[in-house]
Amino acid sequence: MTRALLILGGVGLLLGVIALFGAPGSRGRLRGVLALATGALLVVLLAAPDRAQAALTVALSGATLAGLYVVAQLFERAAARKTGGDLRLDSDPLRRA
Amino acid sequence: MSVVWWLTPILLPLAVAVVTTLRPGPRTSWLLAAAPVPALVLALAGPLLPAPALSWLLLEPRLALDPVGRVLLALTAVVWIVAGVYARTEAEQRGGYVEWWLLSLSGNVGLLLSDDILTFYTAFVVMTLAAYGLVVHSRTVEARRAGRVYLVLGVAGETVLLAGLLLAAADAPGLRMAEVAGAVAGSANRDLVVALLLIGFGIKAGVIGLHVWLPLAHPAAPFAASAVLSGAMIKAGLVGWLRLLPIGALPLPGWSDLLVVLGLATAVVGVALGLTQRAPKVVLAYSSVSQMGFMTLLVGVALAAPEAAPVAVAAAAVYALHHGVAKAVLFVAVGLLPSAGGTWRRTALLVGVAAAGLALAGAPLSSGAYAKAWMKQAIDLALPGTSVTTFASLAAVGTTLLMARLLLLLRAQRPGAGPAGRPTPGLGAWLTLVVAMATLTPLLPPVLLPVLATPDSGAVVAEPLWPLLLGLAIAGAVALAQRRVGVTMPALPAGDLVVVGERAVAGVARVLALLAPPLTAALSRWTRAVQGAALALGRRDEGLDRLEDLLTRWRTGGAMVALVAVALVIALAMPLL
Amino acid sequence: MSLVVLALPLLGAGVVALVAARWRSPLTLTVLVLTLLSGALMAQGVGSGGARVVTLAAVGLPAAVVVEDGLSAALVLVSSGLALATALFGVLHRDAGAGPPAAYWPLSLALLAGLHGLFLAGDLLTAYLWLEVVAVAGAALVAWRGDGARMAAATRYFYAELVASVTFLAGTALVWSATGTVVITDLAGQVGDSTGGRLGLALLTTGLLLKVPVVPLHFWLPAAHTLAPSAVSPLLSGLVVKSAFVILLRTWVGGVPEVGQPTLALLLGVLGAVAVLWGGLTALRVERAKVLVAYSTVSQLGLLLLAVPLAVAGSGEAWLGAAFHAIAHALPKAALLMAVALLAHTMGGGTVDRLTGAAARRPVAAFAAGLAALSLVGLPPTGGFVAKWYLVVASLTTGQWWWAATIVAGSFLTAAYLARLLQRFFRGAGRTVAGESEPAERGRADVVALGLAAAGLLLGLYPNALLGLLDVGAPLGVMARG
Numbered sequence A: 001m002t003r004a005l006l007i008l009g010g011v012g013l014l015l016g017v018i019a020l021f022g023a024p025g026s027r028g029r030l031r032g033v034l035a036l037a038t039g040a041l042l043v044v045l046l047a048a049p050d051r052a053q054a055a056l057t058v059a060l061s062g063a064t065l066a067g068l069y070v071v072a073q074l075f076e077r078a079a080a081r082k083t084g085g086d087l088r089l090d091s092d093p094l095r096r097a
Numbered sequence B: 001m002s003v004v005w006w007l008t009p010i011l012l013p014l015a016v017a018v019v020t021t022l023r024p025g026p027r028t029s030w031l032l033a034a035a036p037v038p039a040l041v042l043a044l045a046g047p048l049l050p051a052p053a054l055s056w057l058l059l060e061p062r063l064a065l066d067p068v069g070r071v072l073l074a075l076t077a078v079v080w081i082v083a084g085v086y087a088r089t090e091a092e093q094r095g096g097y098v099e100w101w102l103l104s105l106s107g108n109v110g111l112l113l114s115d116d117i118l119t120f121y122t123a124f125v126v127m128t129l130a131a132y133g134l135v136v137h138s139r140t141v142e143a144r145r146a147g148r149v150y151l152v153l154g155v156a157g158e159t160v161l162l163a164g165l166l167l168a169a170a171d172a173p174g175l176r177m178a179e180v181a182g183a184v185a186g187s188a189n190r191d192l193v194v195a196l197l198l199i200g201f202g203i204k205a206g207v208i209g210l211h212v213w214l215p216l217a218h219p220a221a222p223f224a225a226s227a228v229l230s231g232a233m234i235k236a237g238l239v240g241w242l243r244l245l246p247i248g249a250l251p252l253p254g255w256s257d258l259l260v261v262l263g264l265a266t267a268v269v270g271v272a273l274g275l276t277q278r279a280p281k282v283v284l285a286y287s288s289v290s291q292m293g294f295m296t297l298l299v300g301v302a303l304a305a306p307e308a309a310p311v312a313v314a315a316a317a318v319y320a321l322h323h324g325v326a327k328a329v330l331f332v333a334v335g336l337l338p339s340a341g342g343t344w345r346r347t348a349l350l351v352g353v354a355a356a357g358l359a360l361a362g363a364p365l366s367s368g369a370y371a372k373a374w375m376k377q378a379i380d381l382a383l384p385g386t387s388v389t390t391f392a393s394l395a396a397v398g399t400t401l402l403m404a405r406l407l408l409l410l411r412a413q414r415p416g417a418g419p420a421g422r423p424t425p426g427l428g429a430w431l432t433l434v435v436a437m438a439t440l441t442p443l444l445p446p447v448l449l450p451v452l453a454t455p456d457s458g459a460v461v462a463e464p465l466w467p468l469l470l471g472l473a474i475a476g477a478v479a480l481a482q483r484r485v486g487v488t489m490p491a492l493p494a495g496d497l498v499v500v501g502e503r504a505v506a507g508v509a510r511v512l513a514l515l516a517p518p519l520t521a522a523l524s525r526w527t528r529a530v531q532g533a534a535l536a537l538g539r540r541d542e543g544l545d546r547l548e549d550l551l552t553r554w555r556t557g558g559a560m561v562a563l564v565a566v567a568l569v570i571a572l573a574m575p576l577l
Numbered sequence C: 001m002s003l004v005v006l007a008l009p010l011l012g013a014g015v016v017a018l019v020a021a022r023w024r025s026p027l028t029l030t031v032l033v034l035t036l037l038s039g040a041l042m043a044q045g046v047g048s049g050g051a052r053v054v055t056l057a058a059v060g061l062p063a064a065v066v067v068e069d070g071l072s073a074a075l076v077l078v079s080s081g082l083a084l085a086t087a088l089f090g091v092l093h094r095d096a097g098a099g100p101p102a103a104y105w106p107l108s109l110a111l112l113a114g115l116h117g118l119f120l121a122g123d124l125l126t127a128y129l130w131l132e133v134v135a136v137a138g139a140a141l142v143a144w145r146g147d148g149a150r151m152a153a154a155t156r157y158f159y160a161e162l163v164a165s166v167t168f169l170a171g172t173a174l175v176w177s178a179t180g181t182v183v184i185t186d187l188a189g190q191v192g193d194s195t196g197g198r199l200g201l202a203l204l205t206t207g208l209l210l211k212v213p214v215v216p217l218h219f220w221l222p223a224a225h226t227l228a229p230s231a232v233s234p235l236l237s238g239l240v241v242k243s244a245f246v247i248l249l250r251t252w253v254g255g256v257p258e259v260g261q262p263t264l265a266l267l268l269g270v271l272g273a274v275a276v277l278w279g280g281l282t283a284l285r286v287e288r289a290k291v292l293v294a295y296s297t298v299s300q301l302g303l304l305l306l307a308v309p310l311a312v313a314g315s316g317e318a319w320l321g322a323a324f325h326a327i328a329h330a331l332p333k334a335a336l337l338m339a340v341a342l343l344a345h346t347m348g349g350g351t352v353d354r355l356t357g358a359a360a361r362r363p364v365a366a367f368a369a370g371l372a373a374l375s376l377v378g379l380p381p382t383g384g385f386v387a388k389w390y391l392v393v394a395s396l397t398t399g400q401w402w403w404a405a406t407i408v409a410g411s412f413l414t415a416a417y418l419a420r421l422l423q424r425f426f427r428g429a430g431r432t433v434a435g436e437s438e439p440a441e442r443g444r445a446d447v448v449a450l451g452l453a454a455a456g457l458l459l460g461l462y463p464n465a466l467l468g469l470l471d472v473g474a475p476l477g478v479m480a481r482g
Helices: A002-022 A026-047 A051-083 B002-022 B037-048 B067-091 B097-113 B117-135 B141-170 B177-186 B190-205 B214-220 B223-233 B235-244 B253-275 B280-304 B306-339 B343-361 B367-382 B388-412 B428-448 B457-462 B465-485 B497-551 B554-576 C002-018 C021-049 C070-092 C104-120 C124-143 C148-179 C195-211 C221-227 C233-255 C263-283 C289-312 C316-347 C363-377 C383-397 C401-425 C444-461 C463-471
Strands: C052-056 C064-068
Touching: A002 A026, A002 B554, A002 C148, A026 A051, A026 C148, A051 C124, A051 C148, B002 B037, B002 B097, B037 B067, B067 B097, B067 B223, B067 B235, B067 B306, B067 B428, B097 B117, B097 B223, B097 B235, B117 B141, B117 B177, B117 B223, B117 B235, B141 B177, B141 B190, B141 B214, B141 B235, B177 B190, B177 B235, B190 B235, B190 B253, B190 B280, B214 B223, B214 B280, B223 B235, B223 B280, B223 B306, B235 B280, B235 B306, B253 B280, B253 B388, B280 B306, B280 B367, B280 B388, B306 B343, B306 B367, B306 B388, B306 B428, B343 B367, B343 B388, B343 B428, B343 B465, B367 B388, B367 B428, B367 B457, B388 B465, B497 B554, B497 C263, B554 C148, B554 C195, B554 C263, C002 C021, C002 C064, C002 C070, C002 C104, C021 C064, C021 C070, C021 C104, C021 C463, C064 C070, C064 C104, C064 C124, C070 C104, C070 C233, C070 C316, C070 C444, C070 C463, C104 C124, C104 C233, C124 C148, C124 C195, C124 C221, C124 C233, C148 C195, C148 C221, C195 C233, C221 C233, C221 C289, C233 C263, C233 C289, C233 C316, C263 C289, C263 C401, C289 C316, C289 C383, C289 C401, C316 C363, C316 C383, C316 C444, C316 C463, C363 C383, C363 C401, C363 C444, C383 C401, C383 C444, C383 C463, C444 C463
Parallel strands: none
Antiparallel strands: C052 C064
């Protein structure tokens, strides 16, 4: 059971990376962030050695991961405002600029 | 506090160089004579000022000064101060001189104060390279040629020296001079290291065969620079030998014999070659070669028997002191003579030259008599019952001849007024140097170097008499023969062997010129090939750009994250498999 | 003192964010000066009193560990100084008529707090939290008031940091479950053959390598560092990149060197060597001066990574060289970035060609750039030389001479691409497009750059104080032995 959940967490991480780097637009990337955060949270939950520590650690990392998601949303929004549309990350901004 | 006393002798010349560069002219040129004064102070105050630890400096240079070092430092300072007085007029004429002068001074003092091989080597190199500027100062054809030969041999010597030092340091527990010298004694490469050190420093000391640059370079420089080159800087080779050879650690009979023979040969051949010269400064340069032979001999004596080493080392330092001051007196006098108008000035200078010549020949009660007496003490201690002392006395006969020749050449020189508009430099500093010549060598060593027993009156009065009289008799006979029969000295070009070398180089150049057309054709083919390769690389550049474009793409980034993660997992899992 | 250097910038960030805009810059400078003083006190305490480990027990959480050793003290001191210098630069130099935006002040303080947290962190969970702070503050500093390209660069930067943080967290959790601890020094001998522990180490190292970053994970760096405002990029290139490296060094050298032998060490070394060469080669070809400097950072970070296999092999010189390089690179790199910004401002453009003759127009800044370049190349007597000296000695004493060859090759590349820049600066008289020469310009900001470059030189002239400090509490002491 634990091992299965751990693998699920790993799959979440992998999917997150694929979505974050592979998606064409901001919506896909944010989903990727969500998958990453969930996967990491699962791993933390299952890996914590004892229950009392697990609860607080999960709470703490959950909070920070949620914070990261919010900041990611802020970035996407601000970028959309500046670029006047969906932000594309494909090529290096240096080479485009 | 002692840091100031120890660093000023090295750094003051550099500071003066900055000042005189910014404000050239008579108002600052007196600083040339002031720059070596801290070195003299340190030499005299020596033990009162303990050597500072400079651990806060990069590479932690170490400084030290033993009694032998103090004698040599005193000599160096005195010669540089007096020469500095006479360098002023030269310095005011053409730029660049002052800077080379002061840099050489800093290097010369630095190598005497240094106690680790890094600092020593750095100072040695600085001195050698900076002195090139002094040699070529007049920019004449001869000076340039002398400079070329000087530079080639100087750099070759430094390369050999560096190889020797690196080999020696490899076995040493630290970089201090004593540690390195100790390591040489026990090194598996002992003979190789000793050979490298002998050649590396031998070039500077003008050992016969390696001396060819010296009769060219020393006279090519302005006379004040000749004085410091022959009086002070030439001793750097001796200092290197005394500090880095395994003297006093174990007897090295083979090397000792070689050095003794080489020293005597240098003393004799130097005189013989000098006698064929016409220019007074060249005669003086050959005399320096010959005199360095005696110091080489003493290094050989020190290597012969460890128990005699302290006496031999002290005697070598004293001989350096005696020769350095006397040679500086001679070079300055020879430099001042052409512009000495008045009869009494001329007479004073000629008398001074005669006195210095007598001192070099070891006339009774002169500084030479004392130096030679101590030299014989060392020889008797280390090599008793050999004929080395006799040979040394015979070489002294040669010195007498050479000095007589010098006086005759100078007397025959037509006195001329100095160039218009230039004040003739005063004789005050030179006279001080003459006094120093007469007093320093008899008085200083017993104070600083107690290993030297005060010679009895026979050793300084009676013994030196016969080589001198014999020399004078031969000189008189030759002079008589010249006048009556018209025999003349054969004239050899200055730099003797260099001429052979230069002819050989010219020959090789001619052969190369014959080979040139096919070579240039091949060369241009290669050049085209290289250019083609560069162009191809330029095209590849676009390839590199494209690769970097690819690497900075967002999706590639993701793929690389996965790739690195997988690589790390494999790397960490590998030991488990 | 360690808690003070953490709390001051963190609380300062909160207070500065609340006050009116015109009070922000003076208040920030005050906080930075106080932080610098506390950093100096801490360094002095560590230097005289030795290393100390502070454990903050918290209910229900693994204890947070703060390591006050020579490495953290030196890095805290240098980062406080560099942050102060950069803030001064921000006040004195106005990029386009305006100074840094109001948000710059609290964000830079928060960034500094995060950096100090990372330098002092002794356990992986605390490190994770501070990595978050650095990621958010750093990316926000790049993004603030930016145009489209800058926004894109900041977003990429942020996402890269995010992925790295999450990977690091997952790795930490796995290591924790395998060993029962997150305190780095307690990990020694605990990981052993456990699959979970090794997987965790691989994951957290991936995260750190992405944060450092090392080629081929450097995709986000050139754009973020180049497009960042001139009062931000010195912080990013000088300090932020070093923070993740410190955790990497502590984990693999102070923590679990036995696990890294020999494959992982070799892999890290190869990645470092590739970074040294690739960064250098790319810097040789780019057009814009600031991009050149960014790739120089990529190259120099590779040098840091090269030290890991050597230190893992037990060479104390490698640890010392890496720590020294982390500091000796920060000061001249920041100076070079400031100088390039000033020169580009004067010359009206930042391409290498455009900067031709810039030295005549802005001599102080050009001189600062030249001085910084000496240190970056590693010529004696600069700090860069001391660092490379120790690294070369380390690679020769451990018998891994190929790293020494890479270091030397990297120095030649550095000399080549920086010479490309400096040659232009000092070529020809400074002429405008119209052809008439203009008077030389200088400002107080030039002095800041010059001061940092001179500090890099001083590190080389008086390396012993820093070397002695770095050796306090080092896992592989050198100086105490010798």
